[in-house]
Amino acid sequence: MDVKSALQSARERHLQELKDLLSIPSISALPAHKDDMQKAAEWMANALQKIGMENVNIMPTGGHPVVYGDWLKAEDKPTVLIYGHYDVQPVDPLDLWETPPFEADIRDGKIYARGATDDKGQVFMHIKAVEALMNTYGELPVNVKFCIEGEEEVGSPHLDEFVDQHQELLSANVLVISDNPMLEKGQPSVCYGLRGLCGLQIDVKGAKGDLHSGLYGGGVPNPLHELADLLSSMHDDKGRVSVEGFYDDVIPLSTDEKEAYDDLNYDEESLREELDVPALYGEEGYTFLERTWVRPTLEINGMHGGFQGEGTKTVLPSEASAKITCRLVPGQNPDKIMQLLEQHIERHHSHAVTVNITPFDKGKPFVTPFDHPAIQAAGDSLQHAYGVHPAYTRMGGSLPIAETFSDILDIPIVLMGFGLPTENFHAPNEHFHLENFDKGLEAICHYYNTLGETLK
């Protein structure tokens, strides 16, 4: 029997097992669900045990435990680390769910439940793919290690420490994560890069208290003017960041990658309509995908000062604040960029006011080389299962867990998501398309087979 047949004949059992997993309300954010968290961890450990994993262990952390299990008998073969999480988001507002969030319901080719796509459904696929390979060949084409955490939905507060303390246990040749959506329905994608992050708050202070704008206006520094000038000085009129040195270390996009993005024929006009903006906007000379995937940015996330109520109040405020974050791309170092930002602010602010800077947490960008065999093999496997050319993408956001593994284990990462952007993860009526469950299982099996042959 081949793997595909094994998957097909096990389909009903798979769905029953998945429904069982989805019935556990493992909401990591709510202390009332502590027992459910333990139950979900045990469910995962049992599932790993049943498919022949060894060293299965529910490992304590400062918060909810990590479930680990491995199979390391594929001599001279690479090791694949599989990351996933068994915790889910809260479910309120409950009355917007068409069926109860913890009673999985299959309708219209989709399975509806909290966790269906994020991430129980997707990590379950890896377990079942490994099971199918094992049942078919009696062994696995690669060594595998599962690392399934229970705190992703609360920001993985203990994952850094856990990975740091278990570097040898977790060491591998590639990390595979299925916890993200594919580009769109029918368009499978491999994501191989994420932007990094650094940011800061700017607090501008003028006079010691608010003043009457009639009596003092025009004669006393206004922190709002100063803040507007400072923020305005950070971009030029071509949409480029004008902080000196900002682009110095940016690694330019390779021709192959640019072609791969152009091949996607991304429809900017549809996006513009969907967002309902008069025009898209950004750094001159780049497409929307390039601007958000491979170009660094500086965004004001918030600003405030003075009167914000209805109507008018003739106040000359004492203080004004803004928060900005930069998305960084491979080559850029968050610490260096923070320094450049501070220098820019210092150089540009009027000395009639006091300016204070508070840095926020930083995150490094990561990219697995486009031509890395683990990336190309992922694309090939998606093509095999879906019969369409896969998209090679990066993401504009940051993924703290990817940074953790990339930083501590220095490991290439493949993001191979089977969810869809429209599947209501984090919202009522979360669901997962069974079409992607089926094709994804096939793709994962094919991927592990290919990795066994190509990855060293």
Added chain:
Amino acid sequence: MDVKSALQSARERHLQELKDLLSIPSISALPAHKDDMQKAAEWMANALQKIGMENVNIMPTGGHPVVYGDWLKAEDKPTVLIYGHYDVQPVDPLDLWETPPFEADIRDGKIYARGATDDKGQVFMHIKAVEALMNTYGELPVNVKFCIEGEEEVGSPHLDEFVDQHQELLSANVLVISDNPMLEKGQPSVCYGLRGLCGLQIDVKGAKGDLHSGLYGGGVPNPLHELADLLSSMHDDKGRVSVEGFYDDVIPLSTDEKEAYDDLNYDEESLREELDVPALYGEEGYTFLERTWVRPTLEINGMHGGFQGEGTKTVLPSEASAKITCRLVPGQNPDKIMQLLEQHIERHHSHAVTVNITPFDKGKPFVTPFDHPAIQAAGDSLQHAYGVHPAYTRMGGSLPIAETFSDILDIPIVLMGFGLPTENFHAPNEHFHLENFDKGLEAICHYYNTLGETLK
């Protein structure tokens, strides 16, 4: 007997009467004090009747009534309209008052009570000055009209309509108002100009909802950037407003006036220290007094958009807003300036966003010519009573009542205040220095005598 002796011999009676007036809690903002408002109006009407005013009338408005009274028997003499108000501010927080707000207490040469300086004490002085003149000469050197309203502390919502409906009744050669502080203790001053006002709210809209700054940042217009650019475009680096045409109609300061301001030797360094700013700031080439009295300004009074809480949130906000007001000087027309502002915004904003403008109420600047006899006579009278050279000032703020009278009656206005900036008007422990009560009475009597001789 001369007027000065008449004032001196009546002093104890004056203070008793003032205490009686101050005992009425005529708080216009609080509906619970409606009866007290009526009582205070009646008190004023009686006081006018007793000093020989005719046509005394408590005239209804849409809110609290206006008290009117006149004496028009000075043939071929000018008519002086005297404005004041009998309403007072609320008194909370009550526990910060050292003596009860409506039980006037005299200590250290000051009378403490709500309304002592703003404005019962000051309008009372005009009544007593007229009484002293009448008692001394059996007639008055000028015709007088009293207009004492009861809604100044709530923004005089019915004064426009009242003045408009009684233009003939209120017509006069000069309006005298004592409802403002003098420059500082020992420095009597005549204020002869106020700035006007216009303002607007700018609402910038980008995408139809907030977006994730990682996924969309750099590729979608950010309304906060747009707002910062717009606001920054409104000033140049010399502190000048760079809205095209903004200064076109400004009437330059005359040499006489500039000299009068320079003579004040205003201490900018003390102000800087008091406000605790690293430096004062404003339009290059002007002093602080010039910047705030005779130069127009554009101030941002408030702005906000995006995330304003603690820490960071990587949002690319959908909307951003700012409120700005301009202070205008004689020559400038608020409607025209509004138009220039709208044109500037239209010209400068990116067409990747939508910008909405909401105008606020406008107010015209006013100035009584510096060399007008009513202004110079006011200065002479202050010099006579105080024995020091008076300050001729303007004010940076706007005074809606002055605009009402100036606009509807087209009348020169003299602001001759006897309060001090430190007398806690609108705050607990409001008080009034008896030194200014005494010298002020003398100055007012001298002023009416002089006006009778010089004003046509």
